[in-house]
Amino acid sequence: MASPLSNGAERGSLVVVRTVDEVTSETFVRITADGSVTAYNGHVDLGTGIRTALGQIVAEELDVSFARVVVVLGDTADVPNQGATIASETIQITAVPLRKAAAQARHFLIARAAERLELPPSDLKIEDGLVRGHNRSVSYGELIGSEVIRLELADDVQVKAVSDYAIVGQSMPRVDLPAKATGELTFVHDVRVPGMLHGRVVRPPYAGVDAGPFVGTSLIAVDESSVRDVPGLVAVVRIGDFVGVVAEREENAIRAAEQLKVSWRPTPALTDLADVENALRANPSTPRTLIDKGDVDAAISGAAKPMQRTYVWPYQMHASIGPSCAVADFQDGDIRVWSGTQNPHVLRSDLALLIERPESEVEVIRLEAAGCYGRNCADDVSADALLLSRAVGRPVRVQLTREQEHTWEPKGTAQLVDVNGGLDADGGIAAYDLATRYPSNAAPTLALLLTGRISPEPAVLQMGDRTAIPPYDYDHMRVVAHDMPPIVRASWFRGVSALPNTFAHESYIDEAATEAGVDPVEYRLRYLKDPRAVDLVNAVAERAGWTPRPVREEKDGEIVHGRGFAYALYVHSKFPGYGAAWSAWVADVSVNKTTGAVSVTRVVAGQDSGLMINPDGVRHQIQGNVIQSTSRALMEEVSFERGAVAAREWGAYPIIPFPDVPKIDVLMLPRQDLPPLGVGESASVPSAAAIANAIFDATGVRFREPPFTPERILKGLHGEASPAPQALPAPAAPQLSRIWENPFAKRTGIFAAIAAVCTAAIGLGAALLPGRAIAPIARPDAAVYSAATIARGQQLAALGNCAECHTTINGKVNAGGRALQTPFGTIYSSNITPDVETGIGAWSYPAFERAMREGLHRDGRQLYPAFPYTHFARTSNADMQALYAYLISQPAVRATAPANELAFPFNLRPLLAGWNALFHDTKEFKPDPAKSEAWNRGAYLVESLGHCSACHSPRSALGAEQRNAYLAGGFAEGWEAPPLTSLSQAPIAWSEDELFAYLRSGQSRYHGVAAGPMAPVVRDLKALPDQDIRAMAVYLGSFTEAATDAPALAAKLENATKVTIAASTGARLYHGACAVCHEVGGLPLFGSRPSLALNSNLHSATPDNLVQVILHGITEPVSSDLGYMPAFSNSMSDAQVEELVTFLRQQFAPDKAAWTGVRETIARVRSSTH
Amino acid sequence: MTQTPIRLTVNGRIHDVMAERQTPLLYVLRNDLGLNGPKYGCGLGECGTCTVLIDGAAARSCVVPISGCAGRDIVTLEGLGSRDKPDAVQHAFIDEQAAQCGYCLNGMIMTTKALLAINPQPSEQEALAALRYNLCRCGTHVEILRAVMRASGQLAEASD
């Protein structure tokens, strides 16, 4: 397809226009002298394929080939203003003038050809724009020539008879797919404008709420200094509650948005949405009677069997797969916005209002976006981009984050439908009195609210009435829509209020049929008067092999099957509206009564869409609607915390995955002789009711509130006391020392005790006080050491992880200054490069050795035991020399570390001498002759420079390793260093081979990957030869009894812990966020695939490491081969992480007690810097 | 801060990229290399829209920093084929009309590519499991599954 032509003057052209006023006209069709055809439509393609269908309509009426037609959608400079693309109107309504315009052009051209060829029009035939007659021909292009022809769109244009259609009604491949399948530019996300910058917005804390006096007035301050270090930062923009950042590079805009410190006023208490039904009942409303027929009140009071029912629909998301994106270029008098909007003209007005410029200065250029199925954040982000572009005077692209799209997209609202009525003595519907509450409006463009350009008073729209009147001809019927403002930000979503209203109609009539003992299809047919409806219902029942079921059959067994029917004529647009396609479903389900899992196994979806422009396109739409609405009925519900939207990623708001998609049998009634109807939504409308009716058929229980999650099904089947799997109560867990974390939190009086002990110890250690200074020397010459010695020293430095503590992030190696958090305060590591003034350049070997063995600075000051000299003391002389040689051979860096920040009494260094006297043994390592050479080698490496037990042993209140608990597990930097002895909680005991694999590669198949502070340790160990790693493995392996048949045990554990259903928030989070990389047997992805059933962290006594990786991810693995893990701290709330952690523990370590204090751990880890 | 360029091989061509090492590959592919195939969907590895092949395996480029890609072979949707010469998988997706909005399409094609590389004739069950963590909101699953079957030359077995 050629690119759209500009609207400028060409050599010659024919246009069909509609004059709006003296200066404005709208073009529908343009044919140019080269024979190409461009069609303009004010609606946009939301992924439904209307571009293709409109092209077919124009090609048909013009008698040109489909390939010749270019369809331009939604560019405000070019296309007619036809309002928003909503309510399945495009084909039904907005295509009408387009069809007429094309037909009008053909009539004009044929008349001209008749003149030119001197033949009567009836003798002429047209084939792809070539008019023929009596062996002569002339093309449209030739007929136009250099003339500029302008036709005013006429009303009474003769369009083609359907029987003459050759292009319309034929299945046509979508014109946009080749580009999309090969990565050509089609999406607004792919727009790149020269000089374009990248923006991100920071949204207020009242997540997803857009009405109330706090909207636009909650910002206190933005601390620009918090992002000063972000490279390429161009601007921080704030207007009211609108906050955004602009940077040269996208990743830096992301970083700035995350890092920016913004303070907000506390949001006042929001409506609690834990109980949607009552929240909606309490929401102020105005009743509007849509129909009142017969005598409803009398009929109800006279009913033989009263039936009062309430149906509750949950909040749901449009959940576009691509978060919204836009590019804006603000130039004086020429403002362009590339947008994925549904309604370019409405957006243009909003943008003009936002920036207080005339509409004529603003052009909205519409590109495709991810499917939206209603109003998502496409307009919001366009306004955001415009504000940021205006602030910096350059084009800016803004991409919303997944979290922002989830949180702020106008939700498909919750809805409450009460039906009162009952059966008369004959089992017929005595009366039908329906009240519906739909708290939703058009969701004003967010920036208008955040900047205070419009009032945050919510508008009340009349949109709860869609399909609110049932399709059944009940004698006594009243329907009232209670119009109400939104509670959280909400706007139309596929099916609008018709889907919940139909859920009520179609559930109620099913319930009535059951009560009456009549087959539900037959019962419906008694009340259906519309012949097309009757035809469809019969056709679908027949196709599905529906067998009459006047009485529900009891089903036995754990898994029960059922089948349900539902029908709808989707009535949309302003009340009373008009119908789109007719739709009916037969759904088959199976329900597992033990787990509560429902699966929709098959759907027969029938539709009468009138003339189908592109039958394949209609089929795809039906299938898409069936899948999406099945997803909505089974699993979709927005979660809230304190009234704000809590679901920020796909684990908290799951949508249907491939394996759960039902088999779909589409039945399309041939109605090519009747006017075309919208097909974008109709097939969704019967969904939930058909499924609920099928679940009833299977279980005998009515479910009146989707989604039909396992929890809800179990509750329905077994009542409140449903056997939800519960974690075992936790026995008292062995308390590991958290001394390196926060000893003061729990231990009262420890402070005084430490001081007293140390003071007492000073007496013992008095002889050591003060350390004598060792004279400085001129910087030693490394040349006196052999290359082999220096190389050996380098390995030893790696073994000792010197650089890890002595280097700041992104700093020069070993130049010191890294802050080490200890329970006693912050210690800054020293510079150990050979700089004479600030490093160890003036240190003689004896001074170095004394520091390493005794913890004394060259000048005699005591060093803090965060520096593990208690281990280094064991280093052999030869190794100590090699290490010295290596360090002094390195480049000198001038750098002074900040002063330590220690609390009294720890700031008194001399006290540490007392500490040394108590806890430090300066003896060199002595091999054990009874053990193998490898063992002794390993012991030496582990205990001396390797200093493994510095982290892996618990520490006393005074920060000393507990000698009687060697390698029994400890804590470092907020991470648990698990026990390496028989106390290990690993489900498969460590073997020498697994220790070797882990220390060598950072990964053990049976334990997981090295993360946190262990990752740099393993990375450093790369410098050591295999032999040394093997020796360490031999030594460490000697503390445990290796598992005998690890592979079999692993398989057993993995099989026993397979996650088959998602029956809790935690399980859903796992499915959405974790399983893609952690599920056993999943498609191999780049990186490793740690098995959670075997992972030590899930079996540990404390949840710390698990919480660490969930919140902070793994950004620096031992090697890139292991892959990376994203951080979820910005995507999940504490409550969600707690649910997830609790689930993971219960699922993957079922023999272990539930963790206690998970919430506190999450809070602590979240606030830590790692 | 001084930066050393990171060398990436993408679709057979070498690029020296000046960006911080932690930058997710996705942004470099899109912004520095001007590629449209990989798309931002979640940034958390959850949805699959950003999928590329790294050393032949499917990779979620939103969670892989460029530092982890040096010396590796990266292929994006553009590297498979073009409109005139689509790769077999792209061809199958076009033939089956396996997209509505098409935002998920990149991930579906790239994941299928990775699947077929290790399992040239997957069963329907295997295909469903392999695509389990690629999300599609439009409900194009039926057409996508058919496309996988077509691409692996076993459409006859695909049930409607």
Ligand code: FES
């Ligand atoms: S964007 Fe990468 S997986 Fe969603």
Ligand code: FES
């Ligand atoms: S086609 Fe739209 S998300 Fe898959």
